[in-house]
Amino acid sequence: MDDIYAIIPVSKFSNAKTRLSPFLNLKERENLLKAMLKDVTSTLNEYVDKIIIISADKDVLDYAKTLGAISIVENDESNLNLALIQAMDWAKDKVAKVIISPSDLPLISRSGLDSLINKDCKNYDFIIVPSKGGGTNGLIIKPLAIKMEFGENSYKKHLKQACLNNLNFKIHDSFFMSLDVNITEDLGEIMLHGEGSQTQKYLKSLNIVVKPIHGAERLKVTRGD
Incomplete structure (x- = not known):
């Protein structure tokens, strides 16, 4: 079993990129998220077997289907880490590894995913992509291999989890994948x-x-x- 699935958690469209308000109105922010999600899924489709989009928002899940993704209804919309655990639990018997990606990485196509997934994924238990603000903009792991630590300073917390679980790891430092959209x-x-x-x-x-x-x-x- 060598399949790899991508997992993309997506918040409600009505909550899309509130830090960009009032520069962009609500409808513009929603359309921005749709455009970014299209960029992320179209890029990942080249390298993974399937894409899972998990959300509590029916509009998001309906849009996910138009992108060819598997849609999973999130059980607890208030907790990103629980949503990821839910998605990984669904995928654990189907895949060797998952790549967890945010929905707002519009430059992901330039981030070196080919080498990351087709080469490094086979040689490392744990691959992490840091964001520019100390967060995590990508994880490639066996489902449920570590505790999910998304939130403040998640990059260091996830690295600590890799060490605690004796996983050999690689840090993929990419300007293009470090750019998530907030301001x-x-x-x-x-x-x-x-x-x-x-x-x-x-x-x-x-x-x-x-x-x-x-x-x-x-x-x-x-x-x-």
Whole structure:
């Protein structure tokens, strides 16, 4: 049994990217999440056997089906770690490993997934992708091999779990996969680096404009006329 499934947890569309408000209204944030989810699933489809999207939101699960993903109704919408355990429990007898990915990684296609899944996955028990803020933007593990520690400082917590369970591990440090979308500057990175992605295409439709600046922030992101 060498199959690998991707697991993508997705919150309610109505809760999509609230930190981007009021730069983007609710409908725009929902469409942004849909575009990012399309980028993530279309990329992962090239490397995994199946994709699982777990959510408590019926609209999300209906959208998951249009992407060709397996949809699982989340039992406890208040706890990401429990949702991941639920999805892994469903998959544990079907696969050798799972890759856990957030839904908001629009640059994932440039992150070196080919080598990561087709080569490194066979040589390591545990592969982790850090986010730029100390979180975890990817895990490749045997289902239920470690305790899920998503939340504040999850990167270090997950590494600790790998050590506690005597798993040989690899850290996959990727700029493109470290970029999850939370603030307007992240949208600027997509405009600069996301050529060909559905997410950049959508942002262009909103007339998003980005300019490099020298100051507290690297990029100035505005909306054109």
